[in-house]
Amino acid sequence: MEELHRLGLIRGELLFLDSMLHMYPPLLEATLTAALEHHDGQSGRLVLVYGDCSARMLDLVRRFRVGRVNVINCAQLLVGRDRYRLLMREGAFLVLPEWARRWEHLMSSELGLTRGVARELMGENRVVLVYLDTGLVPAPEQELAEFSSYTGLPWRVEAVTLDSMLAALLEAEAGARIEPDGQEMR
Amino acid sequence: MNIADFSDQLLTAMINADRAGAADIIECAVAAGVDPPRVIAHILDPAIVSLGRLWEGEAISLAQGFVASKIAEDALLRCLPVGGVHQHTKGAVVIGNIEDDFHSLGRRTVGLFLTAAGWDVYDLGNDVPAEQFLKKALEVNACVIGASAMMQTTALNIRRLRRLIDARGLRDRIKLAVGGAVFNWRPELVAEVGGDGTAHNAVGADQLFIRLQSQVKREVAQ
Numbered sequence A: 001m002e003e004l005h006r007l008g009l010i011r012g013e014l015l016f017l018d019s020m021l022h023m024y025p026p027l028l029e030a031t032l033t034a035a036l037e038h039h040d041g042q043s044g045r046l047v048l049v050y051g052d053c054s055a056r057m058l059d060l061v062r063r064f065r066v067g068r069v070n071v072i073n074c075a076q077l078l079v080g081r082d083r084y085r086l087l088m089r090e091g092a093f094l095v096l097p098e099w100a101r102r103w104e105h106l107m108s109s110e111l112g113l114t115r116g117v118a119r120e121l122m123g124e125n126r127v128v129l130v131y132l133d134t135g136l137v138p139a140p141e142q143e144l145a146e147f148s149s150y151t152g153l154p155w156r157v158e159a160v161t162l163d164s165m166l167a168a169l170l171e172a173e174a175g176a177r178i179e180p181d182g183q184e185m186r
Numbered sequence B: 001m002n003i004a005d006f007s008d009q010l011l012t013a014m015i016n017a018d019r020a021g022a023a024d025i026i027e028c029a030v031a032a033g034v035d036p037p038r039v040i041a042h043i044l045d046p047a048i049v050s051l052g053r054l055w056e057g058e059a060i061s062l063a064q065g066f067v068a069s070k071i072a073e074d075a076l077l078r079c080l081p082v083g084g085v086h087q088h089t090k091g092a093v094v095i096g097n098i099e100d101d102f103h104s105l106g107r108r109t110v111g112l113f114l115t116a117a118g119w120d121v122y123d124l125g126n127d128v129p130a131e132q133f134l135k136k137a138l139e140v141n142a143c144v145i146g147a148s149a150m151m152q153t154t155a156l157n158i159r160r161l162r163r164l165i166d167a168r169g170l171r172d173r174i175k176l177a178v179g180g181a182v183f184n185w186r187p188e189l190v191a192e193v194g195g196d197g198t199a200h201n202a203v204g205a206d207q208l209f210i211r212l213q214s215q216v217k218r219e220v221a222q
């Protein structure tokens, strides 16, 4: 999003919340609601760049009459609905840059998985690790190789453009309550 | 050891993510003369219900949840009649995760429980479009379609299946069961997506499907 902003393809201010809130859905909901309350009534359109990350995401959209990208998660935002479906059917476990760097901490501390359980869980549900490479940061090949040996799954890098994301953002903006300036929230 | 003790032990094994220990407990119960249907009804079911409560209270981790569902699957496979085939089935039902949803664990557990309870289960897997559900239901003459959705947006995809069933005039012939975590948290969603009923967990699915089947029979008879 920062890149799209830098290129002038999206306008407005980018606001970010901690991505780790995803591990604590009630806290994510509370933080997001507070942020929306804070901006409610201010001029401008507000766009939520969130997937179906909590069970009340659509309620927030209705309540604050904001726009929201019509995607399930950030991976679908990047690759688009059709490609996402194919990747899921292939049994891909999608890895994004921020996640790749912290995979070990996330698997053990956040998800409570031991190596054995992680292998079993991944092996039964997934077939391949696919890193989505926007080209904006170098692909963390070493971490991917380590994550691959930890899970027992092969890995590959798939290049993605920012086109799907841009289209989703613009569509969401068009769906937001119309008022002067522009703002985006992530 | 009485049957409730076996169930308590099994719950402990589930919480400890001890798959091998759980398998031993089931073997012990069978060796002690508890027949497989009673293992499911009196040992496995109560353990899963307790586990579900812990899960809803977020007292267990993803890892524990995963191993527990594996344990349930192991136990069911161990206790199902050979080949899983009943001589007199309760009838055919179709289940699957609705379009865009890939949360397979819950749906698979529901499928196993329904099979164990004597239904002919056609499991269409993940990401199933409305048309495919209905096509299969008509092909196998199913009285209930069970659609699983774990998320709010995917739950809303079930509305298309509802509309399709209604548009084909099949409302009285095919009932729509819905389920998944999001329905447990937001019961009002069942009506919003046009579901004819839901069950909190796999243990309740059999009763729900029996109830829906009886509605079909009543409505078709009228």
Ligand code: B12
Pocket (backbone or CB within 6 Å): A022, A025, A051, A052, A053, A054, A055, A056, A057, A072, A073, A074, A125, B055, B062, B065, B069, B100, B101, B102, B103, B104, B105, B106, B107, B109, B110, B145, B146, B147, B148, B149, B150, B151, B152, B153, B177, B178, B179, B180, B181, B182, B184, B198, B199, B200, B201, B202, B203, B205, B208
């Ligand atoms: C495991 C899990 C996953 C696994 C799924 C693995 C697999 N192969 O199934 C993975 C990691 C792939 C996953 C992915 C995602 N997930 Co997820 N996931 C979960 C989690 C932690 C547990 C679900 C589970 O398996 N439970 C165990 C089973 C046994 O229970 P159950 O599914 O509830 O099923 C029981 C009942 O509901 C009922 N039931 C289920 N279906 C049916 C159907 C009928 C007809 C009936 C009668 C009953 C019934 O019986 C079942 C057995 O007892 C839940 C959190 C939660 N508390 O539920 C989040 C959760 C569902 N996921 C969530 C999210 C956001 C996602 C992702 C979008 C995350 C992301 N950023 O990518 C993706 C989406 C993938 C997709 N396109 O579907 C959110 C959804 C929030 C919302 N909008 O409502 C949840 C609620 C977590 C949260 N943030 O709160 N997830």
